[in-house]
Amino acid sequence: MSVRVVARVRPLLKSEREADVILRTGSSANASEKSQRGEEYTFQFNSVYDAEVAQQELFDAEVAPTIKHLFGGFDVTIFAYGVTGTGKTHTMRGGKSLADRGVIPRLLSGIYRRSRKIEKDTEGETTVQVALSYYEIYNDKVYDLFEPPEKRTLAGLPLRDNGGKTVVCGLTEKPCTNLKEFEKLYDQANNNRSTSATKLNAHSSRSHAILGVKITVTSPEKTQVSTASAIDLAGSEDNRRTENDKERMVESASINKSLFVLAQCVEAITRKQHRIPYRESKMTRILSLGQNHGLTVMILNLAPVRSYHLDTISSLSVANRTRKIEVREVENDPIFKGPARPAQRPSLASARQPLRPLTSSVNVNMPAPVMKDPAAKEDTKPLKAFNVYSDRLPNKPATQFRKPEAPKKNSLAAEAPLARALKTPRQTLAPSQLQPNYSDIPVAKIEEMVEKKVEAILAVRAVSEQSRQSQMRELSEKVQRRLELLEQRIEGTEDARAEGLSFLLMAKQHQSPCLATLPHNKKLVSRIAALKERMQDNSSSRHSTSSASPAKSKFGSMLSLNKEPTLTILGKRPAETDVDQPSVAGTDGALSDDEDIFPKYKKRSTAKSRASEGDIDTLDEYEDGSLSPRTRHLLSIINSRDVSQIKLLKGVGVKKAEAIVDCLCEMDHVSNEETGSVQPAFQVGTLAELSTLKGLGFRAVESMRNGVLV
Ligand SMILES: Nc1ncnc2c1ncn2[C@@H]1O[C@H](COP(=O)(O)OP(=O)(O)OP(=O)(O)O)[C@@H](O)[C@H]1O
Numbered sequence: 001m002s003v004r005v006v007a008r009v010r011p012l013l014k015s016e017r018e019a020d021v022i023l024r025t026g027s028s029a030n031a032s033e034k035s036q037r038g039e040e041y042t043f044q045f046n047s048v049y050d051a052e053v054a055q056q057e058l059f060d061a062e063v064a065p066t067i068k069h070l071f072g073g074f075d076v077t078i079f080a081y082g083v084t085g086t087g088k089t090h091t092m093r094g095g096k097s098l099a100d101r102g103v104i105p106r107l108l109s110g111i112y113r114r115s116r117k118i119e120k121d122t123e124g125e126t127t128v129q130v131a132l133s134y135y136e137i138y139n140d141k142v143y144d145l146f147e148p149p150e151k152r153t154l155a156g157l158p159l160r161d162n163g164g165k166t167v168v169c170g171l172t173e174k175p176c177t178n179l180k181e182f183e184k185l186y187d188q189a190n191n192n193r194s195t196s197a198t199k200l201n202a203h204s205s206r207s208h209a210i211l212g213v214k215i216t217v218t219s220p221e222k223t224q225v226s227t228a229s230a231i232d233l234a235g236s237e238d239n240r241r242t243e244n245d246k247e248r249m250v251e252s253a254s255i256n257k258s259l260f261v262l263a264q265c266v267e268a269i270t271r272k273q274h275r276i277p278y279r280e281s282k283m284t285r286i287l288s289l290g291q292n293h294g295l296t297v298m299i300l301n302l303a304p305v306r307s308y309h310l311d312t313i314s315s316l317s318v319a320n321r322t323r324k325i326e327v328r329e330v331e332n333d334p335i336f337k338g339p340a341r342p343a344q345r346p347s348l349a350s351a352r353q354p355l356r357p358l359t360s361s362v363n364v365n366m367p368a369p370v371m372k373d374p375a376a377k378e379d380t381k382p383l384k385a386f387n388v389y390s391d392r393l394p395n396k397p398a399t400q401f402r403k404p405e406a407p408k409k410n411s412l413a414a415e416a417p418l419a420r421a422l423k424t425p426r427q428t429l430a431p432s433q434l435q436p437n438y439s440d441i442p443v444a445k446i447e448e449m450v451e452k453k454v455e456a457i458l459a460v461r462a463v464s465e466q467s468r469q470s471q472m473r474e475l476s477e478k479v480q481r482r483l484e485l486l487e488q489r490i491e492g493t494e495d496a497r498a499e500g501l502s503f504l505l506m507a508k509q510h511q512s513p514c515l516a517t518l519p520h521n522k523k524l525v526s527r528i529a530a531l532k533e534r535m536q537d538n539s540s541s542r543h544s545t546s547s548a549s550p551a552k553s554k555f556g557s558m559l560s561l562n563k564e565p566t567l568t569i570l571g572k573r574p575a576e577t578d579v580d581q582p583s584v585a586g587t588d589g590a591l592s593d594d595e596d597i598f599p600k601y602k603k604r605s606t607a608k609s610r611a612s613e614g615d616i617d618t619l620d621e622y623e624d625g626s627l628s629p630r631t632r633h634l635l636s637i638i639n640s641r642d643v644s645q646i647k648l649l650k651g652v653g654v655k656k657a658e659a660i661v662d663c664l665c666e667m668d669h670v671s672n673e674e675t676g677s678v679q680p681a682f683q684v685g686t687l688a689e690l691s692t693l694k695g696l697g698f699r700a701v702e703s704m705r706n707g708v709l710v
Pocket residue numbers: 009010011013051082083084085086087088089090091201203204205206233234235236301
């Protein structure tokens with residue numbers, strides 16, 4: 001099933017005014033009416049909670065239903081996402097009073113209650129152990145929150161891949177037997193969390209905090225381990241509004257970067273791209289959205305007021321994409337007691353693909369999944385009762401024994417003779433029947449029987465493999481057709497204008513801190529302007545499509561955002577613009593303002609007006625305008641986007657090479673948005689263009705060019 005995305009709008013703070021509210025919540029019933037007004041963006045999520053909704057209500061509806069799945073062996077991930085000051089910590093941790101308690105203490109309370117019930121119902125035969133880990137990702141480093149800050153190392157704790165899951169090495173795991181103990185541990189650990197006062201939030205979380213609740217259910221037959229991860233992400237910050245000092249700015253840059261990577265991951269997954277940049281930030285690696293097996297609930301926190309306008313659109317856009325991410329819900333393998341059992345599933349590592357066809361789906365609003373009965377599985381498995389056979393048989397992968405999962409009904413007919421065939425040798429070979437007669441049967445006869453049976457089993461397996469392959473083919477064709485249908489339905493319904501604005505916001509978030517520190521960097525300004533120009537082209541080319549978008553009515557709840565006339569925003573913050581962005585006055589606000597910027601960019605980007613940077617064109621062009629072989633070679637290396645080649649250029653290391661490739665990919669992305677292509681679209685054609693890329697300038701380009709041997 002897809003990631004469950006629910007939105008929660010926080011109440012107005014004392015400093016905010018009713019008149020500035022731009023968010024409304026509603027049900028999907030009147031969605032079409034709203035979308036026709038043309039003055040609103042409408043987003044639909046699995047649920048939407050307005051400012052009046054109490055902590056208890058949110059928990060009961062969204063989190064409590066996941067607890068039974070947790071005890072059924074499924075991992076559960078609940079994370080709060082949103083801009084700074086929108087209520088993530090309030091939602092996850094909450095206040096001290098009973099009514100104010102957030103998702104996390106309530107989750108633990110629910111877990112302990114269920115544990116006690118299980119233990120009581122089984123008269124103590126089944127026991128449940130709860131263990132906690134709690135860590136933060138601060139400036140892209142992982143720190144154990146159960147350890148005091150003095151014990152932290154500079155590099156933080158390392159991450160490792162373990163069977164398809166990302167784990168933190170050296171993390172403390174504390175057994176915790178009751179809610180009281182939990183509260184004590186949790187409060188102590190939260191004192192170690194990095195928080196500070198910022199202009200936008202007096203208690204702003206400066207890190208992503210991840211609480212892991214490991215549950216071990218031990219019955220006489222088996223032990224089942226599952227983990228609930230409750231994640232309070234740090235909020236993105238628009239640094240034109242924070243007035244952050246240097247230290248806060250570094251934190252902010254790290255927070256914004258990781259959230260930007262998360263948005264890129266979400267986009268890459270929903271676009272079914274091959275490369276999903278999980279590894280570009282520790283937070284995305286740990287969150288592993290779309291790769292984590294189990295249930296995932298995203299709580300999107302929103303502030304209702306106008307000052308968050310662009311941030312809100314950006315968050316809504318990311319959340320809107322996230323709800324399209326599909327996750328395979330696979331319960332963790334239980335550890336059976338007694339003799340070893342054959343593998344029932346391929347390893348998680350081999351199944352670690354985000355968008356495989358869903359084969360086992362669980363909806364939190366549906367009845368609990370029926371746990372597979374191990375005994376029932378044995379009935380339909382190829383024979384493994386005699387070790388002598390299984391040891392000598394060809395070493396086939398475990399997947400061969402796996403029951404085809406999805407098209408069970410369709411494949412039943414094909415399976416029937418196979419199942420009969422499997423049952424026959426099982427009956428004949430059952431040790432209890434054969435063993436008593438051993439002494440009476442001559443050895444040669446036994447050998448002959450064994451040979452026959454082995455042949456029979458191999459034949460059955462061959463048939464089984466063929467039928468499995470044909471099922472898989474049939475399945476993948478079906479999935480393909482379904483995907484195409486879904487794509488057709490989705491096509492044209494994206495809110496492209498909102499998406500355009502979110503790109504603009506991202507650009508601004510990256511631009512403003514840089515401009516604050518480098519206000520006279522013409523190259524930076526011109527590069528930003530170039531990106532904006534592309535985005536504007538992109539946005540205007542999509543405009544006609546988006547205005548015709550039909551209203552979505554797939555989900556139960558809806559959230560509308562008044563599309564404030566862009567002038568209102570511009571009018572609201574002229575002073576901030578002047579202070580923060582002296583070199584690009586007027587870049588604050590929305591799209592209409594961008595029109596002022598482009599003429600400036602165009603003037604600035606002509607080669608002659610860049611005289612202060614050095615006459616770069618004389619480096620690479622002959623009089624007839626063609627490029628020298630050296631320049632051509634240099635540009636071909638750059639355009640190859642091959643970090644291993646680019647890093648060898650003079651004056652370029654790995655970091656710079658990666659920055660160049662990132663920048664080109666960004667350009668590709670903008671171009672590909674227009675064309676729908678997935679190939680690299682942006683080509684650097686001249687050294688002048690090259691010098692405008694991130695981290696490069698006239699000198700760097702000159703040095704790179706001089707280092708090229710032709
Ligand atoms: N549902 C709510 N009811 C009452 N108050 C709320 C609610 N949501 C948020 N608040 C208040 O809003 C303020 C900001 O909330 P909070 O600190 O949880 O934001 P945040 O998103 O975690 O911010 P940051 O990312 O900076 O940590 C707090 O004063 C909090 O008490």
